[in-house]
Amino acid sequence: MRLPGTRYQEPGWEEVRKLLGQCSLAALRACGCTRLLDPAAADETLPDYVELTGERLRQARHTPRARAAGNAYGDTVLELALALLYELQARPGDWHAFVAALRAEAARIDAFRVDAGGEALLRKKVNDMYAVLRDKVDADNYQAACGRPCSPNRMYAYRMLDTAYGEIARLFAGWEQHRAQVGAILGRELHGSPIEVRQLRSIADCRADWVLRWSESLEAFAGSVGPLHTRSKRFASLKGSPDKIAAMLAEIGDYEALSSNRDRDWLQDRDDAALWVEDYWRILQASEDAATPGPDLILEAREDALDAELAAEAEPEPGPLPAHDPQLEVLAAAVSLPPGYLQAAGEGEDRSGWLARELAADGLVLRLAVYAKLLGPGDDSYPDAWRDPATGELPTMQQLAGLAQVSLPTLRKRRDAAIARLQAATMRRRG
Structure with missing residues (x-):
């Protein structure tokens, strides 16, 4: 059964319950029975239980049970078990009720925690605790998903109606073997194949009066009182209320139909895309088969034109490296740079790059100023020869102005003009 926001109402719950029970028994034994039954220690034992059970759940994460699908939304059994375990820590009232139930059993059966029967009883108490918690x-x-009020008891009622539908569908499928009970459910004697058997395709087709009669028929055909005919107050709001039952059945059916179609759109898109690709390759193959033998003269002419354009737009060769000049060493020393800085920086520059070719006529100092403006003074792409040993970064604009033997405003003006030329060249390249 699927309803908006629910995660624990599908058949995968059985595996979640078993995994939680298995890990809980080991955790409870580690907690210690004496401490567990101490009323004053209930708040202290809950964090220990959650931690120990969580560890054992994670240890079992590679087992087939833990990796199995827990619901139709993609949650695994392990994920659902862990989520419910941590919900228990956020709802200590359920833990206190569990501990109280254990104390009551301990008072009734002294050895219930030790012998085999006691372990089975302990597992049942754990299962009961998580069954209540999952409905909450x-x-x-x-x-939260619908904005409509819903109590844990109502969630239990939804599940009962889903179970009732499953039983009715099973009886209808084998109506010949269950002719008397199917007749009791339909409210008439059967003289042939009932049309309702073919009409019942989903829970949305199930009728409220069938559910009421099915519950009534259980005492005669199964030897037990039906859920809607017991003295329990759990389903008191549904007894004699076919309208409520019909509305709940319709809600379950509508959401199951909606959620079962959740993948249909993209699956259709996938199929359409596959067909489109097949048509595309078929058309290409047909075009190649129908093509005129021989070289493609139009394509060759176009390639020749492109080659001519590229040759006309060939980039200028980068200029020569700066020669050794004693005057440059003096300039470098004057701005606190090591001797031979410009010579080493020129040798460390990759002059085959597009930016270096565009600014080849502007000199190394201006290129360094442009790099510092565009990339920052400490970019990791700079070679070590460009960096000032004192700072580990490019020289400052004041130092570069001293190397270029111009004023600082002049260098800034030239730098900005070079950047403008680069931007214009970039726009031309992009067309």
Whole structure:
């Protein structure tokens, strides 16, 4: 059964319950029975239990049970078990009720925790605790998803109706073997194949009066009182209320139909795309088969034109490296740079790059100023020869102005003009 916001109402719950029970028994034994039954230690034992159970769940994460699908939304059994375990820590009232139930059993059966029967009873108490908790969690999530009120008891009623539909569908499928009970459910004697058997395709087709009669028929055909005919107050709001039952059945059916179609759109898109690709390759193959033998003269002419354009736009060769000049060493020393800085920086420059070719006529100092403006003074791409040993970064604009033997405003003006030329060249390249 699927409803908006619910995660624990599908058949995968059985595996979640078993995994939680298995890990909980080991965790409870580690907690210690004496401490567990101490009323004053209930708040202290809950964090220990959650931590120990969580460890054992994670240890079992590679087992087939933990990796199995827990619901139709893609959650695994392990994910659902961990989520419910941590919900328990956020709802200590359920833990206190569990501990109280254990104390009651301990008072009734002294050895219930030790012998084999006691372990089975302990597992049952754990299962009961998580069964109540899952309905609370799903009821809260249902309210958040729909904005309609929903109690844990109502969530249990939804599940009972889903179970009732499953039983009715099973009886209808084998109506010949269950002729008397199917007749009791339909409210008439059967003289042939009932049309309702073919009409019942989903829970949305199930009728409220069938559910009521099915519950009534259980005492005669199964030897037990039906859920809508017991003295329990759990389903008191549904007894004699076919309208409520019909509305709940319709809600379950509508959401199951909606959620079962959640992948249909993209699956159709996938099929359409596959057909489109097949048509594309078929058309290409047909075009190649129908092509005129021989070289493609139009394509060759176009390639020749492109080659001519590229040759006309050939980039100028980068200029020669700066020669050794004692005057440059003096300039470098004057601005606190090591002797031979410009010679080493020129040798360390990759002059085959597009930017270096565009600014080849402007000199190394201006190129360094442009790099510092565009990339920052400490970019990791700079070679070590460009960096000032004192700072580990490019020289400052004041130092570069001293190397170029111009004023600082003049160098800034030339730098900005060079950047403008680069931007214009970039726009031309992009067309």
